[in-house]
Amino acid sequence: MQEFISKHITSHFPKMDTEVPLDALDDSAVVDDVVFTIDGHTVNPLFFPGGDIGKIAVSGTVNDISVMGAKPIGIASSVVLEEGLDADIVDRVMKSMGDTAAYAGVPIVTGDTKVMGAGELDKMVVSTAAIGKRPDYLDHDMEVANSYRKVDSRWCSDSNTRPGDVIIVSGYMGDHGIALLSFREGYGFDSVIESDVQPLNKMIEKGLRVGGIVAMKDPTRGGLANTLNEWAGKSKCQLDIDEECIPLRDGVVSACELLGIEPLNIGNEGKCVISVVPEMAEEVLKAIRSTPEGKDAAIIGKASEGPGRVVLRTEIGGRRILEPPSGDPVPRIC
Amino acid sequence: MQEFISKHITSHFPKMDTEVPLDALDDSAVVDDVVFTIDGHTVNPLFFPGGDIGKIAVSGTVNDISVMGAKPIGIASSVVLEEGLDADIVDRVMKSMGDTAAYAGVPIVTGDTKVMGAGELDKMVVSTAAIGKRPDYLDHDMEVANSYRKVDSRWCSDSNTRPGDVIIVSGYMGDHGIALLSFREGYGFDSVIESDVQPLNKMIEKGLRVGGIVAMKDPTRGGLANTLNEWAGKSKCQLDIDEECIPLRDGVVSACELLGIEPLNIGNEGKCVISVVPEMAEEVLKAIRSTPEGKDAAIIGKASEGPGRVVLRTEIGGRRILEPPSGDPVPRIC
Structure with missing residues (x-):
């Protein structure tokens, strides 16, 4: 595509x-x-x-x-x-x-x-x-980030992440795609997964008012795997992600196992991935978590020196490269 | 609709x-x-x-x-x-x-x-x-207009026309709709009518740089009849239009006669209707005519005190109310 x-x-x-x-x-x-x-x-x-x-x-x-x-x-x-x-x-x-x-x-x-x-x-x-x-609170956010190190773009662009930056996701991954797929195909899983579709502007404003956020992206088509790979490529650094830290609902995990789909490749419509300078990470996380849209937010990893790729640390201690999805596992979900 | x-x-x-x-x-x-x-x-x-x-x-x-x-x-x-x-x-x-x-x-x-x-x-x-x-040349345009009389909106809004204003069209009416219809239905009229579709921003900038334009509209769906009626209604004045001054190609007139369609109800995609304070009308017309997009521009009438309606003076000296079109005579033309 x-x-x-x-x-x-x-x-x-x-x-x-x-x-x-x-x-x-x-x-x-x-x-x-x-x-x-x-x-x-x-x-x-x-x-x-x-x-x-x-x-x-x-x-x-x-x-x-x-x-x-x-x-x-x-x-x-x-x-x-x-x-x-x-x-x-x-x-x-x-x-x-x-x-x-x-x-x-x-x-x-x-x-x-x-x-x-x-x-x-x-x-x-x-x-x-x-x-x-451009709101005042973005100027504030960038001032905070720039007080720790130089940020290239004055917008929260895909290319702004640098080694050391902390990666946050604002909540559970894969809900939207699995909600659509199971409803559409009538799989009738025990628990109904609901789409996460929601506007994130208020949650994001709260985070920016804390300051230190350098990049954000909503992991829609291609899911988290696609977003992280785009960032790694455009920012020319490696992203080290702890698999066990990624919020995933049991229902999404079991649906994905049953269907043979990688949950990190599935599109979301109400979630955001955030890259923040390390010094501000905990405070930004706290602000995001204080909002209804971001209450399940979590730190999932950080950027390091390395080629533009995404390395997933698996729960049993292994490592694997998280590739960008090659096709759309669930078409017409948005 | x-x-x-x-x-x-x-x-x-x-x-x-x-x-x-x-x-x-x-x-x-x-x-x-x-x-x-x-x-x-x-x-x-x-x-x-x-x-x-x-x-x-x-x-x-x-x-x-x-x-x-x-x-x-x-x-x-x-x-x-x-x-x-x-x-x-x-x-x-x-x-x-x-x-x-x-x-x-x-x-x-x-x-x-x-x-x-x-x-x-x-x-x-x-x-x-x-x-x-908002460009500088719009401020200039409005200053010129306001030097003759107060203009309500600082944009070229539909409601800005007042009695005395001169109405200009930037060229031939009906070309787009008839081009589509005759091509689509394969009527095979002798002369091929080409659509007028074109961007008008350069022509309009020339007009605004002269100054005195108070309202503009591109007569797309519903054609000139719809545009003039919208203006008359929103500006709460009467528009007196000379039918013989409206630029219409022979091919469009004969196609319309054959098909039983009112040419003034037909959509255009590269034309503009302009309302200008009377003192500046000739100069604006000259500027519009100096551009390739506006070379066939013409003054077609003026606004007067009266109810929000459009009165057409016919070629044989009669008068009739030009009603807004009740339906779209040619669907899917844009």
Whole structure:
């Protein structure tokens, strides 16, 4: 997929000189101090335990803005509907978008609606874009980090991690993908796993107000394995992760064993990975844990000198390289 | 459609206090001096005389930002593809997006790609968002306008027109819709009508640098009839339009006669309607005409005291009310 995108999509777009450009493939772009992101949503089914396409659409863009360290200030929504789609379904999705936006405190400021014929589109596609501005608390966060060592980008960019930095995850991994998969395929596991989809802007603001965070990312497509490998590559350092420290629900672990899926490759929609200078790690963790979205946060490892790779220390004391996932184990989960 | 949108979509979104909010249903929203817009594109077929879905997607959002008086500074693209869609088709559309963005001088800064199964989506949907900032030349434009009379909004909003203002269109009306319709349905009219799809930001900047423009809008869905009626309603004045002054190609007129369609109800993708204080009308017209995009621009009427309606003076000296179109005469044209 990444190869298809670079070959057939981004290669045709003119190269431009912006602070965080398209090439950086970060969560959002930064143009003239405006942070800007877009995502298309095709999740199937539209409603699932813990959420729906509307909650994903709003949370996803709010989170993409927030993990740059920015404050989201507006959402735009483009909805494409299948002709004749039940108005009740539209109502439920739009109410969920509105409720999620209200919870996040970010207004939906503009939108567009189109209709495609029955047979041309399965139910609906929702694309959401969001914009954000640089808040005072990001300046504060970076000042704290810079008081310990120089940080390259003034945004929480993927390339900012350095040896010594501590890696935090904000909660359980894999819930969203497994919730979708088990609901969709009707596996009927004993315990219903609910999606974690939620906006993280308030939790992130709390962390930044403590200070010392240098990078953040929401581990969506490709899960934690993908996020950590992207960071290791872009930051040119090794990430040493303790497998037993990664929060994983028993239900997710057993579902993954049954299905032969690596839980760290599974997408999340309401979680965040945080890289923080070591001196501030415990305080940031405490702040994140004080929020409902981050109550299960944990330190999972740290960065070290080494090639851009991820080394997993397994529970029995072994070590293995955690490779980025080669394909999407669960398609159409967002 | 408008009724469906207000009942089932926007009614669920929380009301927020922004300078140009969702309720204003203007071309773009304005949040904290960032102008922001989004549009979904489902045009069928993907390629047509004069353009393609990629050119529409970039031009449409660039124009929505520009008609607010803002300078577009970045585009975001969300592409949803049918699984197995020919990579050549993707290449052609993305190259067209890149070329159009380069022509407009506005970078595509961020994007997202999703895939839906064959049978779940017909070929592709492209949603584009854009952001813009307030340029110096808009301040200049508004200063000039305010030197003649008070202008309500500091952006080129739909509600700014007042009695006496002169109405300009930037060129021929109806080309895009008729190009699509005749190509799609294979009517085989003698002359091929080409779509007018094009970015208008450079033409609009020229007009604003002259000064005195108070409102602009691109007459897309619902055509000129819809745009003028929206203006008349939101500005609470009457618009007196000379039918014979509206630029219409012979091919468009004869196609419309044959098909029983009102040409003023047909969507355009590279045209702009401009409302300007009377003292500056001729100078603005001259500036618009000096650009390739506006060479066929014409003054078509003026605003007067009266109810929010559009009165068309016909060529034989009669008068009729130009109603807003009740439905879309040509669906899936953008």
